[in-house]
Amino acid sequence: MQEVVPEEQTLPPQEPMPLRKSTRERRSAIPDDYIVFLQEHEVGIGLMEDDPIIFHQAMESSNSQKWIDAMNEEIKSMRDNDVWDLVPLLEGVKPIGCKWIFKTKRDSKGDVERFKARLVAKGFTHKEGIDYKETFSPVSSKDSFRTIMAL
Numbered sequence: 001m002q003e004v005v006p007e008e009q010t011l012p013p014q015e016p017m018p019l020r021k022s023t024r025e026r027r028s029a030i031p032d033d034y035i036v037f038l039q040e041h042e043v044g045i046g047l048m049e050d051d052p053i054i055f056h057q058a059m060e061s062s063n064s065q066k067w068i069d070a071m072n073e074e075i076k077s078m079r080d081n082d083v084w085d086l087v088p089l090l091e092g093v094k095p096i097g098c099k100w101i102f103k104t105k106r107d108s109k110g111d112v113e114r115f116k117a118r119l120v121a122k123g124f125t126h127k128e129g130i131d132y133k134e135t136f137s138p139v140s141s142k143d144s145f146r147t148i149m150a151l
Helices: 055-060 064-080 142-150
Strands: 098-106 112-121
Touching: 055 064, 055 098, 064 098, 064 112
Parallel strands: none
Antiparallel strands: 098 112
8 A cells, every 4th residue: 555645735934923012110129219328529438548457557647646545545444444454464474465446437428527446455365264264145035035024
């Protein structure tokens, strides 16, 4: 028997179907009433004057007297609050060092409001049991708080 093979039919090329467009109204991610208060000339405010990183930079800057006043204010505050107790240094024990941190505080317009100096201990050299006994931060859970309040 002879096989019958149907002839291939050629279809005319079809035009591509157009994509559907959404009819939903598109809104901007930023609302129209959004206001930017920072002006272009204010972008560099933080770069106008760098804060000194080390003590010698503060003393060599044009504001050295203001930094000295800020350091004196910090020392006075620490003395008033009894931050430390002076103890005799034992033989063979290195004292814990400290470092001055300097920061220029500015107001909303970018003008210098005040000079701030902080004296910080180099805590990474502390040894438990020698330089301090314990450090902790009291924390309570919600359940503990509810139990105490119920009493």
